[in-house]
Amino acid sequence: MLKCSYVVLIFNNENNIQKLVHSLQSIVGNFRREFIFIDDGSTDNSLKILKQSIATLPKTTIISQQNIGPALSLNKAINLVDGDYVHFVQGFEILQPESTIKLINCCETMTASVAIGRSSTSFSETKSSNRPSYIQVRTCPIKEILEHSPQASRNVGLSASLVRLKLLEQINGADDLVYNCNMSLSLRCAQYSKFAFIDEVISITENITKSxxxxxxxxxxxxxxxxxxxxxxxxxxxxxxxxxxxxxxxxxxxxxxxxxxxxxxxxxxxxxxxxxxxxxxxxxxxxxxxx
CATH class of the missing domain: 1.10.167 (Regulator of G-protein Signalling 4; domain 2)
Known part of the structure; x- marks a missing residue:
């Protein structure tokens, strides 16, 4: 039976922790799972709330550390996981119940090592489960990543993405000389794998305005x-x-x-x-x- 490892990056997400954990508890699919939470130096009550919320999750690990950023945190987690796939999660989002199995099926069906879905800020955008999923495969995604088309091509390691552990080990994780992980992970993965995009909302995220x-x-x-x-x-x-x-x-x-x-x-x-x-x-x- 396949196994999926969830790598969850937490940073000052105290208002969303309980909803996030509940969404992880509600994940469906015939696969084994483990959960690795990394609290990257939160200054609010995120860590305390997390410890109180995970009692019913199987095989759960919590790492608490001073802030080192997403890339180093993700690489630390990759060294700990032992699943066939890694599903990346952020502390400000919640997952759809069928999110992981849809991404896994996308990889298995398309013989890809990377699957990327959509993130939304609203539940109203989620598709009915009885509608067929539209899957698009990019056999050489480097060009799309560089040219920012589509945006999702750069989202490896962020919301709504899943990667085979063997590929993450092959590329030695994210570039640890860069604070953020998504661009370097996307480029490195694109050297060795095609990308499969699924037209399904995988995660619901906060609507964040950047300064x-x-x-x-x-x-x-x-x-x-x-x-x-x-x-x-x-x-x-x-x-x-x-x-x-x-x-x-x-x-x-x-x-x-x-x-x-x-x-x-x-x-x-x-x-x-x-x-x-x-x-x-x-x-x-x-x-x-x-x-």
């Missing part, structure tokens, strides 16, 4: 993850030079006034004849500006 500073930090993390990936996989990335330039331009558009005329000029000039060293240098320059 300018948070957007800048997110942009920095994404660019740093891409840069690190290119530097460690230059031969693999040779055929994605145009997409790398587009990724640089599109990321900087999220920061007001950052996407300069000069960048657009370089993008048009280099689109067909840029070399990888030039692109790496420009990534480094833009990262320095963000600091």
């Amino acid at each position: 300018e500073a948070q957007l800048m930090f997110e942009t920095y993390n994404n660019l740093r993850a891409i840069l690190n990936f290119v530097q460690t996989n230059p031969e693999f990335c040779q055929s994605y030079k145009s997409s790398l330039l587009l990724a640089l331009s599109n990321e900087l558009k999220t920061i007001q006034a950052k996407c300069s005329y000069y960048l657009k000029y370089l993008l048009s000039k280099w689109f067909n004849n840029a070399n990888l060293e030039q692109i790496i240098n420009y990534y480094e320059q833009e990262l320095a500006k963000l600091l």
